[in-house]
Amino acid sequence: MIRISFAELKSTIKQAFLRAGMPEDRAETCAQIHTETTCDGVNSHGINRVERFIEYIHSGLVDVHASPKLAFALGAMEIYDGQLGPGILNALFAMDRATVLAAQHGLAMVALRNTTHWMRGGTYGWLAADKGFIGICWTNTESCMPPWGSRSEAVGNNPFVMAVPRKEGHLVLDMAMSQFSYGKVWSCRDKNIKLPFPGGFDHEGNLTDDAAAISETRRILPMGYWKGSGFAIMLDVIGALVSNGLATAGIDKANKGSAGSSSQVFIAIDPEKMNTREFIEQTLESTIAQLKAAVPVKEGGQMFYPGEQSLNTRKQNLQNGIPVDEPVWNKIKELAAQ
Amino acid sequence: MIRISFAELKSTIKQAFLRAGMPEDRAETCAQIHTETTCDGVNSHGINRVERFIEYIHSGLVDVHASPKLAFALGAMEIYDGQLGPGILNALFAMDRATVLAAQHGLAMVALRNTTHWMRGGTYGWLAADKGFIGICWTNTESCMPPWGSRSEAVGNNPFVMAVPRKEGHLVLDMAMSQFSYGKVWSCRDKNIKLPFPGGFDHEGNLTDDAAAISETRRILPMGYWKGSGFAIMLDVIGALVSNGLATAGIDKANKGSAGSSSQVFIAIDPEKMNTREFIEQTLESTIAQLKAAVPVKEGGQMFYPGEQSLNTRKQNLQNGIPVDEPVWNKIKELAAQ
Numbered sequence: 001m002i003r004i005s006f007a008e009l010k011s012t013i014k015q016a017f018l019r020a021g022m023p024e025d026r027a028e029t030c031a032q033i034h035t036e037t038t039c040d041g042v043n044s045h046g047i048n049r050v051e052r053f054i055e056y057i058h059s060g061l062v063d064v065h066a067s068p069k070l071a072f073a074l075g076a077m078e079i080y081d082g083q084l085g086p087g088i089l090n091a092l093f094a095m096d097r098a099t100v101l102a103a104q105h106g107l108a109m110v111a112l113r114n115t116t117h118w119m120r121g122g123t124y125g126w127l128a129a130d131k132g133f134i135g136i137c138w139t140n141t142e143s144c145m146p147p148w149g150s151r152s153e154a155v156g157n158n159p160f161v162m163a164v165p166r167k168e169g170h171l172v173l174d175m176a177m178s179q180f181s182y183g184k185v186w187s188c189r190d191k192n193i194k195l196p197f198p199g200g201f202d203h204e205g206n207l208t209d210d211a212a213a214i215s216e217t218r219r220i221l222p223m224g225y226w227k228g229s230g231f232a233i234m235l236d237v238i239g240a241l242v243s244n245g246l247a248t249a250g251i252d253k254a255n256k257g258s259a260g261s262s263s264q265v266f267i268a269i270d271p272e273k274m275n276t277r278e279f280i281e282q283t284l285e286s287t288i289a290q291l292k293a294a295v296p297v298k299e300g301g302q303m304f305y306p307g308e309q310s311l312n313t314r315k316q317n318l319q320n321g322i323p324v325d326e327p328v329w330n331k332i333k334e335l336a337a338q
Numbered sequence: 339m340i341r342i343s344f345a346e347l348k349s350t351i352k353q354a355f356l357r358a359g360m361p362e363d364r365a366e367t368c369a370q371i372h373t374e375t376t377c378d379g380v381n382s383h384g385i386n387r388v389e390r391f392i393e394y395i396h397s398g399l400v401d402v403h404a405s406p407k408l409a410f411a412l413g414a415m416e417i418y419d420g421q422l423g424p425g426i427l428n429a430l431f432a433m434d435r436a437t438v439l440a441a442q443h444g445l446a447m448v449a450l451r452n453t454t455h456w457m458r459g460g461t462y463g464w465l466a467a468d469k470g471f472i473g474i475c476w477t478n479t480e481s482c483m484p485p486w487g488s489r490s491e492a493v494g495n496n497p498f499v500m501a502v503p504r505k506e507g508h509l510v511l512d513m514a515m516s517q518f519s520y521g522k523v524w525s526c527r528d529k530n531i532k533l534p535f536p537g538g539f540d541h542e543g544n545l546t547d548d549a550a551a552i553s554e555t556r557r558i559l560p561m562g563y564w565k566g567s568g569f570a571i572m573l574d575v576i577g578a579l580v581s582n583g584l585a586t587a588g589i590d591k592a593n594k595g596s597a598g599s600s601s602q603v604f605i606a607i608d609p610e611k612m613n614t615r616e617f618i619e620q621t622l623e624s625t626i627a628q629l630k631a632a633v634p635v636k637e638g639g640q641m642f643y644p645g646e647q648s649l650n651t652r653k654q655n656l657q658n659g660i661p662v663d664e665p666v667w668n669k670i671k672e673l674a675a676q
Contacts, residue, residue, distance in 0.1 A: 075443050077612070149635055149641045153632075154641075164572065164575055171572060171575065175562070179563070224561025227517075230643075233509065237502055237625050241621060274415070274449075275582055279582065286587040286588065294491075305571060
């Protein structure tokens with residue numbers, strides 16, 4: 001691990017995107033998001049995805065020039081065809097558009113089909129919250145998780161995001177339907193340590209925290225056992241239906257890389273349409289106060305509201321530099337110099 | 339366990355509700371829902387709640403005459419004050435109203451504040467799906483689960499429901515944010531058997547499937563560890579904000595019994611606004627086909643779509659009679675005869 005400043009990380013990633021043929025303004029936005037994500041400590045969906053994203057551009061899986069195209073509009077609902085453009089740009093557009101419609105209607109839903117990997121889902125929750133809106137969004141993916149009762153991959157891990165605006169720090173939940181990502185499982189395996197909690201099944205079919213065993217069986221655990229498995233199926237089909245796009249079974253057949261041709265949903269709600277600012281703040285502060293006043297398991301332990309730890313990490317990394325894996329950083333520099 | 343016919347169960351529950359002072363049409367509807375819930379195998383939220391519901395009527399925690407009162411309306415969004423009326427009637431009204439608004443706008447949200455226990459959340463998902471709508475709904479509750487990192491109850495278990503209409507059987511997910519209900523934990527403890535999977539913590543702070551230990555610590559597990567804890571918080575505050583109602587911290591203070599003065603959200607989407615029937619069926623059938631084609635863990639094992647097992651149970655119980663605990667059944671008969 002080495003530490004890189006936000007400015008240096010962003011300019012290097014941007015340079016790599018420019019070299020890959022992205023227009024200036026698009027490279028700027030995508031570099032900003034990849035850097036913010038890394039700054040929040042989510043390297044897996046920030047700097048660590050830059051190389052693959054560039055590969056996808058070169059192999060034609062992502063069209064750097066494509067933009068969302070309106071396919072359907074009815075009042076507070078719109079559907080866009082993402083035309084396999086950069087997933088970040090498509091998703092930023094869609095959530096922003098949802099907030100514009102919600103400012104008018106109170107509640108709005110923008111669905112996006114035929115898009116590509118949005119990287120970190122939380123990005124779009126923060127976008128909505130920064131603009132003062134409650135945001136709910138999700139994406140489907142290709143098959144990467146065995147449904148409950150199975151040992152072969154047949155459902156996506158379909159990340160789901162909820163965000164609520166708050167002056168002192170938004171509440172943002174960003175969770176995949178798998179308990180742990182493969183990135184986490186592989187990282188624990190490589191370090192020869194156990195997962196913090198059981199996260200999959202071994203060859204004997206026992207629930208285990210043994211990362212090496214789970215890497216072998218590929219039986220990663222849906223969060224909440226059968227619950228995350230069922231939730232993944234619902235997010236998948238609802239996402240496909242409201243976008244008139246592909247469900248996981250169709251994405252698997254399309255075979256366009258990680259999350260290529262996926263379907264996404266962006267819901268925005270304007271909480272100030274039915275509430276005063278005062279009521280909103282009071283509701284959030286009393287909830288957080290109750291959370292913080294609970295008895296910690298370990299003396300001195302803390303309970304965090306969703307999004308709080310990202311915020312803490314962000315502050316620290318802006319001050320001390322953003323920790324990145326040195327080989328990954330060297331690869332980005334190489335891509336930027338080519 | 340004894341088996342009772344649907345008709346006998348319903349008429350006896352209805353009689354008990356009438357004896358408690360419920361008007362005829364309201365007793366009819368509530369008895370129907372309690373019986374359907376029991377018929378689907380969810381006794382915990384059907385027949386097993388009848389006695390407590392009647393206690394709540396007698397103690398004034400539920401007003402059998404109250405109806406939802408419009409508090410706010412803006413296009414496809416409405417808020418109702420449930421006025422502590424029967425939770426089932428309030429929630430049926432709210433989801434039905436959401437479908438009426440969605441038929442017009444495509445997408446609609448009805449929020450309900452100051453309501454009482456809605457019993458089984460899945461009821462309202464099935465209602466939406468029966469009418470051809472995608473339904474999403476949730477409720478908050480009083481504190482009944484320790485947030486992640488804590489050993490004292492400070493968040494609700496906030497059941498969350500998603501439903502998609504399908505000719506051959508709707509897809510309906512109905513899940514609480516706790517991995518197991520206290521009902522399940524106590525039932526395993528009393529039978530001296532382990533939970534099927536780890537579902538809480540023992541006195542040493544270890545994750546365990548020991549139901550007796552979890553009953554003692556009351557450290558039930560949020561589904562997906564920290565994920566269910568964070569999800570519960572988001573459902574809670576969003577529910578309170580869009581209904582202009584109470585969050586869990588406020589419900590705890592109100593102290594109006596289980597889920598008394600809770601806040602609920604009902605979202606309906608008309609999938610035929612942007613899709614053909616054919617596309618909808620094709621999306622659902624290909625998803626279910628992929629699920630069914632996955633490799634089962636155990637030879638001959640099956641993977642089920644959300645709601646499928648309820649449907650199977652319903653069919654069996656309609657044929658063979660509905661299994662109920664004999665002491666519970668005797669109590670209902672007693673309440674009906676009083």
